[in-house]
Amino acid sequence: MTAETVRLRGRPASPGLAAGPLARIASATAAPRKSGSPQEERAALEGALAAAASELRALADRQADAAADILEFQLALIEDDELRAPAFDAIEQGAPAARAWERALEAQIESYATAEDEYFRARAADLVDLRDRVLRALAGGGPSTSAAPDGAVVVADDLAPSRFLEIDWGRAAGAALASGSAASHVAMLARARGVPMVVGLGDIPAAEGETILLDGERGEIEIAPSARRLAEWRLEAAALAERRAEENRRLAGPALTRSGNRVRALINIQSLADLTPEAAHADGVGLVRTEFLFEAGRPLPDEEAQYSAYRVILDWGGGKPVTIRTLDAGGDKPIPGVTFDGEANPFLGVRGLRLSLRRPELFTTQLRALARAAAHGALKAMLPMVTTPGELNEARALLDAALSELASEKIEARRPPLGIMVEVPAAALTIEAFDADFYSIGSNDLVQYVTACDRGNGALAALADPLNRAVLELIARVAAHGKRTGATVSLCGEMAADPRCVPALLDCGLEELSVAPPALGRLKAAIAAHG
Amino acid sequence: MSVFSEGAEPAIRTQASASVMLRHEAGLHARPAVKLTKLAKKFRSKISIANSPDGPWIDAKSIVKLMATKTPRDALLRFRAEGDDAEAAVQALVALVEQDFPDDG
Numbered sequence: 135m136t137a138e139t140v141r142l143r144g145r146p147a148s149p150g151l152a153a154g155p156l157a158r159i160a161s162a163t164a165a166p167r168k169s170g171s172p173q174e175e176r177a178a179l180e181g182a183l184a185a186a187a188s189e190l191r192a193l194a195d196r197q198a199d200a201a202a203d204i205l206e207f208q209l210a211l212i213e214d215d216e217l218r219a220p221a222f223d224a225i226e227q228g229a230p231a232a233r234a235w236e237r238a239l240e241a242q243i244e245s246y247a248t249a250e251d252e253y254f255r256a257r258a259a260d261l262v263d264l265r266d267r268v269l270r271a272l273a274g275g276g277p278s279t280s281a282a283p284d285g286a287v288v289v290a291d292d293l294a295p296s297r298f299l300e301i302d303w304g305r306a307a308g309a310a311l312a313s314g315s316a317a318s319h320v321a322m323l324a325r326a327r328g329v330p331m332v333v334g335l336g337d338i339p340a341a342e343g344e345t346i347l348l349d350g351e352r353g354e355i356e357i358a359p360s361a362r363r364l365a366e367w368r369l370e371a372a373a374l375a376e377r378r379a380e381e382n383r384r385l386a387g388p389a390l391t392r393s394g395n396r397v398r399a400l401i402n403i404q405s406l407a408d409l410t411p412e413a414a415h416a417d418g419v420g421l422v423r424t425e426f427l428f429e430a431g432r433p434l435p436d437e438e439a440q441y442s443a444y445r446v447i448l449d450w451g452g453g454k455p456v457t458i459r460t461l462d463a464g465g466d467k468p469i470p471g472v473t474f475d476g477e478a479n480p481f482l483g484v485r486g487l488r489l490s491l492r493r494p495e496l497f498t499t500q501l502r503a504l505a506r507a508a509a510h511g512a513l514k515a516m517l518p519m520v521t522t523p524g525e526l527n528e529a530r531a532l533l534d535a536a537l538s539e540l541a542s543e544k545i546e547a548r549r550p551p552l553g554i555m556v557e558v559p560a561a562a563l564t565i566e567a568f569d570a571d572f573y574s575i576g577s578n579d580l581v582q583y584v585t586a587c588d589r590g591n592g593a594l595a596a597l598a599d600p601l602n603r604a605v606l607e608l609i610a611r612v613a614a615h616g617k618r619t620g621a622t623v624s625l626c627g628e629m630a631a632d633p634r635c636v637p638a639l640l641d642c643g644l645e646e647l648s649v650a651p652p653a654l655g656r657l658k659a660a661i662a663a664h665g
Numbered sequence: 666m667s668v669f670s671e672g673a674e675p676a677i678r679t680q681a682s683a684s685v686m687l688r689h690e691a692g693l694h695a696r697p698a699v700k701l702t703k704l705a706k707k708f709r710s711k712i713s714i715a716n717s718p719d720g721p722w723i724d725a726k727s728i729v730k731l732m733a734t735k736t737p738r739d740a741l742l743r744f745r746a747e748g749d750d751a752e753a754a755v756q757a758l759v760a761l762v763e764q765d766f767p768d769d770g
Contacts, residue, residue, distance in 0.1 A: 207695040207728070210702055216729035245733065253691050254735055260695070319695075406690040406738075432737065439739050446688070 146353035147321040150330030151371040152308030154285035169230035179231040182271035239265040256318040263294030287346040295319040308348040381655030400648035413651040418454035420648025421626040440503035448511035455512040462518040486519025501536040508550035520554040562608035577627030613643035636660035681755040693736035697766040710748025
């Protein structure tokens, strides 16, 4: 009889692989404590708050950076009368200390948990953490030092940040959480500490001590693997560790092939949070996805808001080129009030430039902001989802109009180079007809349109092969056009972050590749391995 | 950066106000809010903050209230202080936001 391996899929929160015995951490529940008079309850809560605050202070003093910030936040909360007063009021009304504290926190937790912004939503875990720490103190328990066995994979529903910091990660190997979010404080801590973590796994049906394989790259765990699977896994883990070390060695250096050809390694930015220290090792920004400015539930960004966001990225780049893509809404990125609802096939619908040309007032606001920011750095403007040269000409005419408007208003501006994304097969096939200042191949959509495979459909994963000869032929065609005309051709998309694809892209003649910041080391290592 | 000082009354300065654009990438989240309340608590004045001209004006010394405003990036933060160190308080808070909540703040 062989036990079946159970594989659970969650979301990756911190990269890396871990394998070890399961160690479950239950969320704290206060042991019942005999309640007394309001005076006694008041004194008990005061004592518990003081004890919890000094635990937090002691923990904070041992941490640096992000970890200390999180504990400082909890300390500020515990010292705030806004939080304490309702609890003490409830005690005056006769409530036991534990219930009074729990109730006072519940209202706060609820308001965070239902926030629209993921960042604020994730703060609910900090309040739960604080609530439980005070409840433990009330129950008379000291801080819970979790003695996870060596190499354990910690399993919990969610893991409070201060609980995370109490675990000895020199011994424990990784964490698998049933709920949680990749934007939570605890996920940030795990990334900072290099602790592999998967969140959002749902119920984890495994017993204490059972072997868990945790894949923080794919966001999966396997329960009770066979001996053969375990051996295979150890090889994978060793290979990954070796690759990581190589990537880290390459990250800070220039992107050079083995024979010494210089390739420009750029990054894709989808929010200002992507401007990380590792991103600074890029040769520039190959793609700024401006959709982050147009978040649902917030007013559309005006010219000023867009201009200042573009300036932040340019200033961060410190003279390196920054390619900003105009709004690429529609398809899988609907924006309420902007995109068209009810299209039968949004990927083949009014998206990207098609949408911008139908919303000239919205588009002009963005073009004005881009032209103003271009006066302060190496900004390039890029149009998504271009199908015919007529669309490029129409967009250029709107840019011309925006520039003359700005000139007549005596507002400082400069014409940015205007390029197109090549992701529609028709554009790739007729690339000679497009008089653009530069070209950038959007490989995700190009692969999807050339192979006629929805990229979100796992059943078609094998058919949606980016290395399909038809895809590579189109890429080579665009690269050759660039060489003839002197225009730069880059590629942004998952192909550039896939070491299997990078050699083929370089062979196609591309000299600029753009990836998400965490993949920059991987890209440079893949370039270095190529002839 | 945009600072519009509105509180330059002569003689005994018991009231001051000013506004500043919040540039912090994730808005007024935990770390900047902690820094802001810590700094506010260093002053004796009563200090209020609002992210819209009509308020609500909330206590700048309360992390709970400050976080509850869920102030996003690019909001105009308005400070109002009342007390014998009102002017200094408003100036210090504006500088903190302007310098994007530096670590040595």
